[in-house]
Amino acid sequence: MPDVAPLLEVRDVVAGYGRGPAILNGAEMTVEEGRTHCIIGPNGAGKSTLLKVVAGLLPARAGRVTFDGSAITGLRPDEVLRRGICLVPQERALFPEMSVRENLRMGGYILADRTELDSRIDEVLEAFPILRERSGQRAKSLSGGEQQMLTMGRTLVLRPRIVMLDEPSLGLAPRIVRQVFDIIRLLKDKGITVIIVEQNAVVGLSNADLGCVLDLGKTLFEGPADGILQDPRIRELYLGKRAGAA
Amino acid sequence: MTDILQILLIGAALGGVYALMASGLTLIFGVMRIINLAHPIFIIIGAYVSYWLFQLVGLDPILSMPIAAIVLFCLGIVVYKLIFEREASSAKYSEMTVLLTFAVALSFDGLLGVAFGNIHRITSPSYAVEAILIGDLFLPKGQFYAGVISIALIGALVAFLKYTRFGYAIRATTQNRDAAQLLGVNVGLVSTITFGIGIGLAGASGALISFIFSFFPARHWEWIALLMSLIVLGGMGRLMGAVVGAFLLAIVSAFVGSYFGSTWSMMTFFLALFLILLVRPQGLFGAKME
Numbered sequence: 001m002p003d004v005a006p007l008l009e010v011r012d013v014v015a016g017y018g019r020g021p022a023i024l025n026g027a028e029m030t031v032e033e034g035r036t037h038c039i040i041g042p043n044g045a046g047k048s049t050l051l052k053v054v055a056g057l058l059p060a061r062a063g064r065v066t067f068d069g070s071a072i073t074g075l076r077p078d079e080v081l082r083r084g085i086c087l088v089p090q091e092r093a094l095f096p097e098m099s100v101r102e103n104l105r106m107g108g109y110i111l112a113d114r115t116e117l118d119s120r121i122d123e124v125l126e127a128f129p130i131l132r133e134r135s136g137q138r139a140k141s142l143s144g145g146e147q148q149m150l151t152m153g154r155t156l157v158l159r160p161r162i163v164m165l166d167e168p169s170l171g172l173a174p175r176i177v178r179q180v181f182d183i184i185r186l187l188k189d190k191g192i193t194v195i196i197v198e199q200n201a202v203v204g205l206s207n208a209d210l211g212c213v214l215d216l217g218k219t220l221f222e223g224p225a226d227g228i229l230q231d232p233r234i235r236e237l238y239l240g241k242r243a244g245a246a
Numbered sequence: 247m248t249d250i251l252q253i254l255l256i257g258a259a260l261g262g263v264y265a266l267m268a269s270g271l272t273l274i275f276g277v278m279r280i281i282n283l284a285h286p287i288f289i290i291i292g293a294y295v296s297y298w299l300f301q302l303v304g305l306d307p308i309l310s311m312p313i314a315a316i317v318l319f320c321l322g323i324v325v326y327k328l329i330f331e332r333e334a335s336s337a338k339y340s341e342m343t344v345l346l347t348f349a350v351a352l353s354f355d356g357l358l359g360v361a362f363g364n365i366h367r368i369t370s371p372s373y374a375v376e377a378i379l380i381g382d383l384f385l386p387k388g389q390f391y392a393g394v395i396s397i398a399l400i401g402a403l404v405a406f407l408k409y410t411r412f413g414y415a416i417r418a419t420t421q422n423r424d425a426a427q428l429l430g431v432n433v434g435l436v437s438t439i440t441f442g443i444g445i446g447l448a449g450a451s452g453a454l455i456s457f458i459f460s461f462f463p464a465r466h467w468e469w470i471a472l473l474m475s476l477i478v479l480g481g482m483g484r485l486m487g488a489v490v491g492a493f494l495l496a497i498v499s500a501f502v503g504s505y506f507g508s509t510w511s512m513m514t515f516f517l518a519l520f521l522i523l524l525v526r527p528q529g530l531f532g533a534k535m536e
Binding site: 077078087093094096106 | 418421422426427428429
């Protein structure tokens with residue numbers, strides 16, 4: 001367990017969509033500041049749902065989410081965002097008809113100071129030179145990898161404390177996936193806490209400090225990512241590898 | 247050659263007014279996926295606001311246009327809050343709104359019929375019967391003023407969407423509602439205000455058409471087909487598409503009306519609607535449909 005208070009805590013959260021059955025049935029998660037966390041689990045385990053609850057997109061039916069010592073359960077998405085928690089959803093959440101620069105501007109929509117916003121956009125463009133080259137192009141004209149880069153770069157405009165990435169490598173070629181994880185390392189280097197939900201559990205855990213195994217809406221295990229990668233039972237059940245296999 | 251230029255001139259002036267009539271409809275569809283069959287009845291209400299202000303206090307319809315726009319903006323907000331907001335999260339929202347807006351159109355049609363009767367009315371400022379002469383060409387002043395003001399209003403709308411923070415929020419919500427919400431846009435508020443703006447634009451266009459066309463409550467049924475053809479041609483939800491569609495069809499219908507008679511002029515819009523849906527259902531500027 002961490003020596004310092006966790007940045008984000010999810011405790012005994014129950015949640016579901018509409019009047020449907022609960023997808024999360026007492027989920028737990030402890031997130032440490034400045035570390036990269038990877039949530040793994042089979043399809044339907046509630047991984048994306050957990051991120052939506054934290055982001056305020058889905059209300060928790062029970063349980064508690066605290067961020068930096070304060071409860072954020074029940075806050076609206078924009079209120080969660082103002083506290084510095086950004087969610088990058090599974091499908092690329094771009095505005096296809098807007099230019100790269102306009103998309104970045106939307107990343108700082110909640111910032112009132114336009115000059116400050118412009119300077120932050122320039123910072124992001126400096127970190128991603130390819131986006132600077134394409135800053136006048138419409139987002140829909142970018143390649144898949146560039147679009148993912150723009151989606152992730154856009155979160156930096158807000159200088160968030162936590163970035164939650166839902167399946168960031170989904171549908172991307174292996175070369176682009178490596179670029180995506182390079183960006184995730186860049187986020188970590190900037191001191192941002194990262195939470196990744198990754199279907200490719202081995203890739204996700206290999207790039208994370210800590211891991212969380214979710215199944216049927218419950219947290220089965222939390223701990224160091226390399227420990228999860230080495231655990232024979234977890235390897236067999238969730239990583240698709242037989243115990244003892246390389 | 248003079249004939250062709252003359253038809254082009256009249257078609258272009260009408261195109262500006264049609265573009266303003268359609269702009270609110272396409273804006274509302276773009277942001278909320280509401281197919282607003284009641285849009286033309288709001289145009290008629292705007293026309294009545296200007297008509298009665300002219301009749302009762304002698305206020306010029308161009309000057310009463312902002313009043314009509316504000317009245318209709320407020321009416322739009324009330325209608326949205328009472329009827330459309332509660333169903334906004336429904337998966338079948340778009341389909342439901344066809345029936346809901348049909349019911350709204352019927353209700354206002356009935357109310358206007360009771361209040362004012364189905365009598366043809368037209369606002370008659372002096373310029374409505376005057377013309378501008380350019381060599382051998384002439385242009386009715388009313389159509390010219392209405393066309394120019396419509397284009398100016400659309401220009402203001404485009405600038406608002408392009409350069410203001412709220413305009414960014416509207417465009418973002420149009421293109422990706424979920425992503426906009428994730429970035430802190432209050433999509434509920436954006437939807438409400440956009441519906442108000444769309445209906446406000448209907449009010450403004452109503453004030454302008456009040457001195458170009460005669461109107462009566464049931465005339466909105468004729469206009470919905472016309473407006474749908476414009477926005478389907480341009481691509482549903484595309485503002486610039488609606489503007490291009492309006493100019494194209496207004497000019498083509500002016501030619502058809504001139505060479506085959508005015509009865510066939512209106513057919514241009516119906517035929518265009520059929521052809522677009524058959525050949526290119528996404529319209530000129532819309533993304534290809536799956």
